[in-house]
Amino acid sequence: MRSEDPRDVGWVRQNIPCQSACPAGTNVPAYIGAIAAGRHGEAYEINRAANVLPGVLGRICSRPCEDACRHGWPGNGEAVGICNLKRAAADLKHAGHRITEQLYAPTGKRIAIVGAGPAGVAAAHDLSVLGHDVTVLEREQHFGGMLRYGIPEFRLPRDILDIELHNALRLGVDLRCGQGVGHGPGEIPLARLLEQHDAVLLAAGCMAPLPLQLRQAGAGPGAAPACPDIEHGLPFLVALHRGQSKSVGRRVAVVGAGFTALDCARVATRLGAQQVTIHIRTAEEYIPVTKEEIFEAKREGVRIKGLRTPVGVVLDGQGRLTGVEFVQNRLGAWRPDGRRQALPIEGSEFVEACDTLLIAIGQKTVNDFIEPQVELDEWQNVRVGDAGMTSVRGLFACGDFVTGPSTVVEAIGRGRHAAQGLDAWLMGKPRRRRVVRIEPVQQPLRERSFDFIARQEMPTAPLHERLGKDRPEVEIGLDAQQAVQEARRCYLCNLHYQIDVDRCIYCRACIEVAPRNCIKLVQGVDILDDGSYGSLREAREWNQVGAIWIDNNECIRCGACFRACPVKCIAITRNEFVEVDTP
């Protein structure tokens, strides 16, 4: 059965927190269910339907799904290792696994995409599936963007990246690497691309480092002085991944709190630095990287020091770096963007000795190649409408090029979203829409004992191998047995338990066996403005009871109520979003 009833749509949106949190909208319970049954290839395909790079994201995703996972809610234990399972599906699928694509008939429309990073590749894939002729222009010599040039190989092996990028673009996409867009020698002007194509999508990423105002000891304020020992983090990584030789001093200071800062620090340890310290403005708890990455960096000897902002550098007589000057911070209120404020403490400056400074405080877009002029937002990023189109007709933009620096999974999600908007504009209507598929499930798919399985930790390479000559991938991947165990931990939140109140005899047997306060006697249920279910109004007296209701927010899908019900009035359905063609 397929439904567009707002109550069903709202139920899926509210009750599958991992999928709602995923910028790409990955159907997490479905692929974890497939892994639990040992069907890794199917799990990979479910992933790939939302995100064309499952093996890549399974390694480097920022994991917003795990922050939202119901298993990690207070009292429920630790979140399911969703990302590790994504990788397990990619690693453990059959060697001869065949990928599937739902191809549309050719449309004859020509689309150019500028940038072959995650957003551009995701959009190129979806647009080619929809039948358009897609050309991707990439300034670098190889495709992948930030994935290839920003992320070290010990986190993302290039063979995995190459296979999945190739699979994403194999449906006739014309990939032109080494082809810049702009007005430089050999570059194609954007205006010409617009003339030659039905639409152009800008997905050029966000690769220019943000400058940091640092004073030189004894000099006035200004940008960081030119010094061979001071580099910006992202260009440092890009140069390394282009194959250039890079070196660092014995003591390396990294300033910044994101994945790039952490990657710089871990690369520095591999380049032979003896003492690597990441200096952050707030505290470890508030930095937007996964706990696992922080732990592995610390294992490799990286130290993290909080509550400090760099304000200056100390150079010796030869102009070489000898230290960084910081000011001590205290924590302030929460900022509107969800980050914590750091407030400098007057007069608390101090110097930490170091030989190399890597600045990784963020990136900005470069959009000086855009002609004709487009509207920009307050951060000088390209402004787009809901469908992803800029102020210039036929010119679309997506990913970090629009939002500023974000995560890979966000870039992929935005690439897909832009592809849908672009396709709808070209074809005159949206060709796909999302509905809820509701399927009956005969019996519970979980056992209560699954709730007591400990989270399976990711096996990692020994330290001496990591820092040795070969520098292998640090995370080794779950084996098949670990993957099944971890998959069993998932509550399968896409299962909807409902009591048929007309058949219920109010014996309370289900309430007696429920491990949580998940089955409630209610007066009624609120209906929200969008037509979906809202809060339950619990009954305090018997004569107020209007229904017996399973609170799906509390339900951990253990099946105890289903098994205990003497009149079998509890039904289970699998409710999930699927995309269908519009008529």
Place this chain on the structure above:
Amino acid sequence: MTRPRHHVIIGTGVAGNQATRTLRQREPDARISLLTLSALPFYNRYDLPRVFRGVHDWREFLVDPPSYYEDQRIELRRCTQVVNVDAQRKTLALEHNETLSYDTLLVASGGRAYLPEELSEYRDLLDGFTSFEQAMTMQRKLPAGGAVAILGGDMIGLDLARTLVDTGHRVMLVAGKHTFWPHVETPEQRQALLGVLQSMGIEIIDAEAQGGIASIQAGARGFAARRLVFGKGRECTADVVLPSFGLAPAVEFMIGSGVAIERGLLVSPSLRTTDDSILAAGDVCQIWSEADNRYRFFFGWKNVRAMGELAARNLTGDDEAFEPAQDETLHIHDGMTIHSPFWEYA
């Protein structure tokens, strides 16, 4: 009639226990709940080396008799783990799915033994010494005259080392930057201090000079239980390997509560967190120090006890600032004896 306030204290260490005692004195009618992960009521962890002097009865370590809590109407809840604090609703989520409301909360959860991340893969081969149960486990593992390798040091580990040498055990100290934690010593002091430790019968292995610890392995059957291999090839064996690298604040359950955290809970000089109803005391908190112009930890039994007392007073109407209660300097007397305030707990 006004409902008495419910004070909840997390942790039954020196700070938590002192706070409980003071709270009861100042608010005889208040409801007081004292939560601890430990199976035992408050006992003196500094006394634990006595297990190697033949004291094996847990009752010998208790500071107050078990009846004390009942007499004082203190709800002592042992083996209770707090997993989350909702500061807006003023509730704690406990691991066994219970929700506990509070009017005021004192976090005195202390610190747990810090294990450097690079040694985490050897966790199963290492022992601990921060609870009575761990102390007894180590005592049972260590044969008469057996060998102990202490990694790091710290003043708690060094105190144990003194007892182990006194009781006829062999002690190898793998010395590094944490050896005199929480003291900060000069290089000259360090050499002199290591010399004194050697004169006490402790074997010193300089971790850095040996290329760091390359691996820790289980010993072959019939030999010492553990084998340490250093980066430059040196090996040594021991019956027990004890990491001793100082304490890491136990704050995991506070993450997401909205209270400011750096390494520990960040508190004002009056021990208030960024939430009006939550105070912190002991090794779990970093106190704003006007003198140092930064947040810092104040370790040591006397400091921790003073914090517990102050927190209770400030929870019940006062608003005083913390004043350190003990000297933090490390001395060598007569070139022979180390005097640390962290060893003065009798």
